[in-house]
Amino acid sequence: MEVAHPNARAVVLRVEVPQRLDHLPGQHYVIRLRAEDGYTASRSYSLASAPDEEVLEFYVEELADGEVSPYLAEAVEVGDELELRGPIGGWFVWDGRTPAVGIGGGTGVVPLVSMLRHARRLGTEGLFHLAVGARTLAELPYADELGEAHAAVALSRERSAAGRPAGRLAAAEIAPFVDPQSTYYICGSAGFAEAASELLMSLGIPPGAVRVERFGPSG
CATH class of the missing domain: 2.40.30.10 (Translation factors)
Structure with a gap:
């Protein structure tokens, strides 16, 4: 280990x-x-x-x-x-061979990193796009790896290195990745998942194209 x-x-x-x-x-x-x-x-x-x-x-x-x-x-x-x-798990999975968009909040980016690494090994990086959010860059898991993949990154508590003002992930940051052939994978807290789902609905994404994985403290 x-x-x-x-x-x-x-x-x-x-x-x-x-x-x-x-x-x-x-x-x-x-x-x-x-x-x-x-x-x-x-x-x-x-x-x-x-x-x-x-x-x-x-x-x-x-x-x-x-x-x-x-x-x-x-x-x-x-x-x-x-x-x-x-x-x-059999619902929130991606084979790396069809268009997909991953939307993650905080540690919700972890399964999306698995998808990203799989795409790299298959040579299908162009099929997979990422939009992620965190409070600060220091708290974003795999920040360097996500940056190299040109993920859209929203930081709610600080300005990004690229000059983006502090704020939550917005529909305009996901819009460039919208494709009617894509499956959309949302992973994060219940609040993040709900907000991200609403962003996709506002962009005209049908519910059947969206897969959501929520997490939270154990009971």
Whole structure:
């Protein structure tokens, strides 16, 4: 296992899983923690890695009241073993061979990064467009990789390096990517997902072309 901390509130885990099934971009795994007294806690995390990468890559943001993310962010070390179950999901997936637009908020960009990496390996980058949002650039997962992919980036708390004023993702930033042949993948918090869905509706995108993956604190 490899462990990296891209910022003070996040960890990137790269995990070797012998004889695993190849995942599809957009799928996730359940990570389960098990205490000595038998108590278990589990949480679903999307994959950032492409299907053909040798390891599974997870980007985990630490939640102050979380049961799983604080342990993953603060306690996991190289050499530790984790209990995983997956890959899971058949709706929010992309094969890399049809036009698609990914719209992600915060850590909601993670499964879209998997899609992006898959497109690069297939040589189909031109089929996949990205529009993402975060509070600040420092809090945007994989900011450099998204920048290299020419993603439209909206920062709500600061002006971007390109001079874009602080503000949420707008319809005008998604409009250049609109294509009647595309499937639209939205991933983020419930609030982000609702707002992004409304932006697509305002651009005339039919609901049947939109796939949404919402996340939030575990119950």
